[in-house]
Amino acid sequence: MMVDEQVRGQPGVPPRLNEPAPDFRADTTAGERSLADYRGRWLVLFSHSADFTPVCTSEFLAFARAQDRFDALGADLLGLSVDSEFAHIAWMQSIREKFGVAVRFPIIADARMEVARAYGMIHDGASDRSAVRATFVIDPDGVLRSMHYYPMPNGRSIDEILRLLQALQTSDRHGVATPADWQPGEPVIVPPPRTSEAAGERLADSGYTVTDWYFAKTLIVE
Template identity: 65%
Template sequence: METSEQDIVSFPQLNKPAPAFTARTTHGEKSLSDYQGRWLILFSHPADFTPVCTTEFMAFAKHHEEFLAEGADLLGLSIDSYFSHVAWVRNIKEKFGVEINFPIIEDLSMSVAKSYGMIHPGAADTSAVRATFIIDPNSILRAMVYYPMSNGRSIPEFLRVLKALKASDEHNIATPEGWQPGDQVIVPPPQDTEAADARMNEGYECTDWYFCKKSL
C-alpha cells in the first residue's frame, strides 16, 4: 500500500531545535523566540469543552506557580478558534472556580500541530493528540510525551522531568527511575577500561563499575 505525502506525519527530534512558530493565543501573539532564556512546556489537547482536557487544564493551572518557580512557562494548544478558547477558559472559571492564567494557541490551520507531530491520523485527522514538549532556554527540544485521546496526563510528572533535566544540565549526571530532588543521582559510566578500574575507588556509592550513585 502506497503512502501519500499527506499521510506522512513529521515529528520533532530530541536534542534538536524545536520547530519555530508564531501564533495567535488567548494572551496575544506568541512566538517560540519569546521564550528564549526560559524553559517552555508546550502541550496540546484534542478539543475545548471536553471533560478529560478540562481536568488536565485545571491540573496545569494548579501547578502553574511551581512551573514558574522552575523558570518554565506553560503554553497550551488545540485546533480550536481563539473565541472557543476564551469561552472555555471563562467556563472553567465559572463552573470550577479555576483560573487559567497561561496562553492557549489558536491553531485552526494546524500548522503548529503538524510541525510538532501532534496530528496522528490513527487517532484523529482533525484533532491534536495529548502531546507534551519540554523545550529548554536555548529552544532545544529536551523531552516529549504522547498520550491517547482517552487518557489524561499526570501533570506532576512533567514538573518532575523538568527538575530532572535541570539537575542533569547543572551537575552532568543522570537520574534514576522516579527521581525527585534530594534523591541520589547516577554518575555517568566510565568511558574506558582505565576509568572503569578507578571508578570503584572514587568515593561514590557503587554496586559495580558501571552503576554508581552520589548525592548532590
C-alpha cells in the same frame, strides 16, 4: 501564523530530540506568541483535542493549579488546540466560573493546524481533525528535550512533567543522569568511566555509592 520553513510541507513528521524545536508564530488568548518569546526560559508546550471536553478540562485544571510550581522552575506553559481563540476564551471563563480556577497561561488557536502539524500532533489513527494529547519540553536555547504522546481517553500526569523538568535541569547543571522513578533530593547516577583504568579507580572511589564500576550514585546538595 508562521511555521519554520524547515518543517513546512512535512505534515505529521514530529521533531527530533536534542534538535531545535520547530519555530512558530501564532495567535493565542494572550495575543501573538512565537517560540522566540520564550528564549531564556523552559517551555512546556502541550496540546489537547478540543475545548469543553472533560478529560482536557481536567488537565487544564491540573496545569493551572501547578503553574506556580512551573514558574519556580523557570518554565512557562503554553497550551494548544485547533479551536479558535474565541472558543478558548469561553472555555477559560467556564473553567473559572464552574471550577473556581483561573487559567493564566496562553492557549494557541491553531485552526489551520500549522503548529500541530509542525510538531507532529496530528495522528490519523487517533483523529485527522484535532491534535492528540502531546507534551513537549523545550529548553532555554530552543532545543527540544522531551516529547510524549498520550491516548485520547487518558489524561496526562502533571506531576510527572514537573518531575521530568526537574530531572532535565539537574542533569544539565551537574552532568549526571537520573535513575528510574527519581525524585528531587534523591541520589543521581554518575556517568560511567570510559577506560579500564578509570573503571578500576571508580571501584575504589569512596566518594560515590558504587555498586559496580559502571553503576555509581551520588547525592547532590543544591
